[in-house]
Amino acid sequence: MTPARSRRPGAPTRTERGIPEATVARLPVYLRALTALSDSGIATASSEDLATAAGVNSAKLRKDLSYLGSYGTRGVGYDVEYLRYQIAREIGVTQDWAVVIVGIGNLGHALANYSGFGTRGFRIVALLDADPALIGEQIGDMVVRDFAELEEIVAADRVSIGVITTPAGPAQEVCDRLVAAGVTSILNFAPVVLSVPDGVDIRKVDLSIELQILAYHEQRKSGEAALPEVPELPAINGLPGLPSVGGGVGA
Amino acid sequence: MTPARSRRPGAPTRTERGIPEATVARLPVYLRALTALSDSGIATASSEDLATAAGVNSAKLRKDLSYLGSYGTRGVGYDVEYLRYQIAREIGVTQDWAVVIVGIGNLGHALANYSGFGTRGFRIVALLDADPALIGEQIGDMVVRDFAELEEIVAADRVSIGVITTPAGPAQEVCDRLVAAGVTSILNFAPVVLSVPDGVDIRKVDLSIELQILAYHEQRKSGEAALPEVPELPAINGLPGLPSVGGGVGA
DNA sequence: CCGATTTTGTTCTCACGTTCACAAGCTCCT
DNA sequence: AGGAGCTTGTGAACGTGAGAACAAAATCGG
Ligand SMILES: NC(=O)c1ccc[n+]([C@@H]2O[C@H](COP(=O)([O-])OP(=O)(O)OC[C@H]3O[C@@H](n4cnc5c(N)ncnc54)[C@H](O)[C@@H]3O)[C@@H](O)[C@H]2O)c1
Ligand SMILES: NC(=O)c1ccc[n+]([C@@H]2O[C@H](COP(=O)([O-])OP(=O)(O)OC[C@H]3O[C@@H](n4cnc5c(N)ncnc54)[C@H](O)[C@@H]3O)[C@@H](O)[C@H]2O)c1
Numbered sequence: 001m002t003p004a005r006s007r008r009p010g011a012p013t014r015t016e017r018g019i020p021e022a023t024v025a026r027l028p029v030y031l032r033a034l035t036a037l038s039d040s041g042i043a044t045a046s047s048e049d050l051a052t053a054a055g056v057n058s059a060k061l062r063k064d065l066s067y068l069g070s071y072g073t074r075g076v077g078y079d080v081e082y083l084r085y086q087i088a089r090e091i092g093v094t095q096d097w098a099v100v101i102v103g104i105g106n107l108g109h110a111l112a113n114y115s116g117f118g119t120r121g122f123r124i125v126a127l128l129d130a131d132p133a134l135i136g137e138q139i140g141d142m143v144v145r146d147f148a149e150l151e152e153i154v155a156a157d158r159v160s161i162g163v164i165t166t167p168a169g170p171a172q173e174v175c176d177r178l179v180a181a182g183v184t185s186i187l188n189f190a191p192v193v194l195s196v197p198d199g200v201d202i203r204k205v206d207l208s209i210e211l212q213i214l215a216y217h218e219q220r221k222s223g224e225a226a227l228p229e230v231p232e233l234p235a236i237n238g239l240p241g242l243p244s245v246g247g248g249v250g251a
Numbered sequence: 252m253t254p255a256r257s258r259r260p261g262a263p264t265r266t267e268r269g270i271p272e273a274t275v276a277r278l279p280v281y282l283r284a285l286t287a288l289s290d291s292g293i294a295t296a297s298s299e300d301l302a303t304a305a306g307v308n309s310a311k312l313r314k315d316l317s318y319l320g321s322y323g324t325r326g327v328g329y330d331v332e333y334l335r336y337q338i339a340r341e342i343g344v345t346q347d348w349a350v351v352i353v354g355i356g357n358l359g360h361a362l363a364n365y366s367g368f369g370t371r372g373f374r375i376v377a378l379l380d381a382d383p384a385l386i387g388e389q390i391g392d393m394v395v396r397d398f399a400e401l402e403e404i405v406a407a408d409r410v411s412i413g414v415i416t417t418p419a420g421p422a423q424e425v426c427d428r429l430v431a432a433g434v435t436s437i438l439n440f441a442p443v444v445l446s447v448p449d450g451v452d453i454r455k456v457d458l459s460i461e462l463q464i465l466a467y468h469e470q471r472k473s474g475e476a477a478l479p480e481v482p483e484l485p486a487i488n489g490l491p492g493l494p495s496v497g498g499g500v501g502a
Numbered sequence: 503c504c505g506a507t508t509t510t511g512t513t514c515t516c517a518c519g520t521t522c523a524c525a526a527g528c529t530c531c532t
Numbered sequence: 533a534g535g536a537g538c539t540t541g542t543g544a545a546c547g548t549g550a551g552a553a554c555a556a557a558a559t560c561g562g
Contacts, residue, residue: 022519028463032442046539055444059521066541074540075528091463092470099462106364110357111458116442120459121466160469161462184472185465187458191283191367193306201468203461207362207438208371210454211350211412212279212342214436215372217452218411219343221435273549297509310551317511325510326558 019090023064027087029054030061034084046077093121098159100183102174103166104129104137104144107189111165112139125157130170147174154181161185168192270341274315278338280305281312285335297328344372349410351434353425354417355380355388355395358440362416363390376408381421398425405432412436419443 033053037045047065051058065071065083068090072078088094099117101108104127112127128147129135137144145153153159162183166174171190178186179200188194188204196202284304288296298316302309316322316334319341323329339345350368352359355378363378379398380386388395396404404410413434417425422441429437430451439445439455447453 020519024467025460025464027467028457028460029444031463033444047541048539053444055446057521059523060519062539062541063520070541072540073528074526075530075538077539090467092466093463097462097466097469106361110361113357114458116459117462120463122459122462160473161465185469187461187465193280193284193304195306199472201465203465205456205458205461206279207365207456208367208373209276209279210438210456211348211368211373212282212344212371213276214412214438214452214454215343215348216275216278216341218348218436221450222411271548299509308551310553311549313510314512314550321511323510324558325556326508326560328509 019067023067024091026054026056026060026064027091029056030064031084031087031091031093034080034087038080038084043080044077045080047072050078088121091121096121096123097161098123098125098157099161099163100124100126100128100150100153100159100178101163101165102128102147102150102178103164103190104134104139105165105167108165109139111163112142122161125159126153128153147177150177151181154178154183159183161187164188164190164194166190270318274318275342277305277307277311277315278342280307281315282335282338282342282344285331285338289331289335294331295328296331298323301329339372342372347372347374348412349374349376349408350412350414351375351377351379351401351404351410351429352414352416353379353398353401353429354415354441355385355390356416356418359416360390362414363393373412376410377404379404398428401428402432405429405434410434412438415439415441415445417441 030050033050034045037049037053045053047058047062051061054061062072065078068086071083071086085094096118099122101111101124104112108127108129112124117124124142126149127139127142127144128150129144130147134144135146159181160183162178162185164171164174164178164186168190171188171192172194175186175188175194175196179196184199185201186194186196186203188202189206191206191208194202194204281301284301285296288300288304296304298309298313302312305312313323316329319337322334322337336345347369350373352362352375355363359378359380363375368375375393377400378390378393378395379401380395381398385395386397411434413429413436415422415425415429415437419441422439422443423445426437426439426445426447430447435450436452437445437447437454439453440457442457442459445453445455
């Protein structure tokens with residue numbers, strides 16, 4: 001069944017700027033570690049030092065860095081400033097990216113007040129909400145604007161990244177509007193699966209999921225044999241009396 | 252299905268409650284999808300239906316569910332309520348887990364105001380901060396308490412999960428205090444790598460990292476050949492004039 | 503009661519990610 | 533100059549995860 005491909009089966013897709021996704025997800029961590037070292041006045045660091053600071057093992061770190069090029073010096077280590085710049089360039093945060101936040105409720109307010117974006121390559125250009133009671137509110141040095149202005153803002157400021165902090169209900173609709181306006185990367189905090197066309201990247205942050213993963217392991221720790229026993233094969237329809245369980249979809 | 256008897260050499264470690272980590276991370280998504288279906292009054296769903304609702308492919312979903320047991324019916328599908336309960340039980344959210352939040356600033360306030368925890372298996376039992384100006388503040392039906400009361404609260408309410416929303420600086424110290432008090436699962440929002448002893452689980456949520464991952468792909472999309480060229484092998488020490496780049500470690 | 507139809511549970515194979523281990527390369531000391 | 537001592541970069545082994553494919557089991561219509 002093996003179709004005759006040119007690429008050897010075992011060979012990694014390495015070249016042509018193809019950095020493995022798992023590595024991409026760690027580069028920002030390395031970047032932060034390098035910035036911390038730099039701020040401490042450390043000019044050179046070995047892969048072991050860096051790995052400790054980033055919380056990974058050193059072989060993995062070296063392999064990750066090797067995808068970017070050969071930026072270390074054998075017997076010495078890595079020049080902190082130089083490597084920091086190379087990683088920043090690879091990620092694309094040597095320039096600032098314009099970001100819009102949609103849904104200025106609890107979470108949107110927290111993000112709007114957060115000062116950590118500017119120093120990490122992002123610039124919030126607009127806070128948008130559909131609630132007339134919120135529009136016009138001042139948050140830091142920004143003002144909440146009408147979601148209807150979205151297209152205009154995206155075009156004017158070349159916005160390519162959107163953050164969704166609306167309730168789950170309107171999230172897909174908001175997402176569609178963002179995509180239609182030209183946004184091609186979305187960070188979603190609403191607890192729904194959003195669908196987007198090819199070419200649009202989406203990442204989600206879901207606090208409840210994180211807690212549930214912790215709960216799973218926690219249960220494993222405490223009650224190793226304390227799992228409640230439950231009927232394995234009930235009648236297929238009509239199961240009265242099952243306890244109400246977590247996992248809701250409300251906003 | 253085959254009862255766990257003498258395990259064949261090549262067979263995966265299936266039973267004995269060994270669920271792959273990748274599967275564990277998806278179970279909460281299935282749980283949410285099932286709750287949504289249930290709320291729509293749908294009693295039965297095929298793996299295809301569920302997979303669509305959860306945003307995964309159906310083979311993966313079936314394999315994931317098979318780790319929990321054989322809860323479907325061939326030719327029919329899965330009973331929504333029953334499967335929902337089984338997943339909730341496996342994750343451990345048929346009971347409520349007590350949670351403390353430390354650091355009631357921007358983000359801590361947002362989490363404290365969030366109503367989505369109660370319906371997903373978690374109960375916030377305390378909001379803690381070290382700032383005297385905050386202690387005593389009312390948020391919803393809770394009051395911010397002194398971080399010094401931590402040990403007492405953890406013991407009284409059997410708290411096993413802690414959420415850290417302090418700045419990066421004090422995060423490790425706060426983490427140590429949590430662990431010493433008996434907390435064995437931690438969700439960290441501060442942009443630092445926390446170190447914890449064996450037996451303590453830690454998960455992190457880092458917004459800047461998520462945005463940087465999006466930025467990487469965004470850069471790939473737009474400027475396929477527009478990567479700035481840069482000297483590949485500079486003198487190892489003293490690199491004046493490199494642009495200042497993102498990735499800071501500030502609070 | 504039987505065959506057609508549907509859908510699960512599982513097997514097999516390939517791709518991806520992690521870790522080990524070590525030759526290659528650099529610095530420093532004698 | 534030459535050897536000792538480090539540290540990088542990478543090949544190879546190993547482990548985990550994803551997806552295609554299909555046999556086994558259940559329903560349903562005749
Ligand atoms: N607050 C948290 O700590 C927290 C935690 C986990 C997940 N979440 C999720 O994050 C999202 C936001 O949470 P929140 O607590 O900030 O909610 P919120 O209700 O406080 O804020 C939602 C905001 O979105 C706005 N909005 C609603 N529909 C809109 C539309 N169509 N277009 C533009 N704006 C619209 C509302 O006006 C409101 O200001 C929710 O999906 C929630 O489930 C929040
Ligand atoms: N706000 C955001 O949107 C956002 C986004 C990404 C990351 N973060 C990270 O989340 C964390 C919190 O952000 P924030 O904006 O809420 O910060 P914040 O400064 O508003 O709040 C931090 C709170 O922690 C408290 N605190 C400080 N030291 C403490 C200690 N030792 N013990 C107990 N409490 C202590 C402070 O009193 C303050 O109330 C930070 O690490 C930040 O980098 C925040």
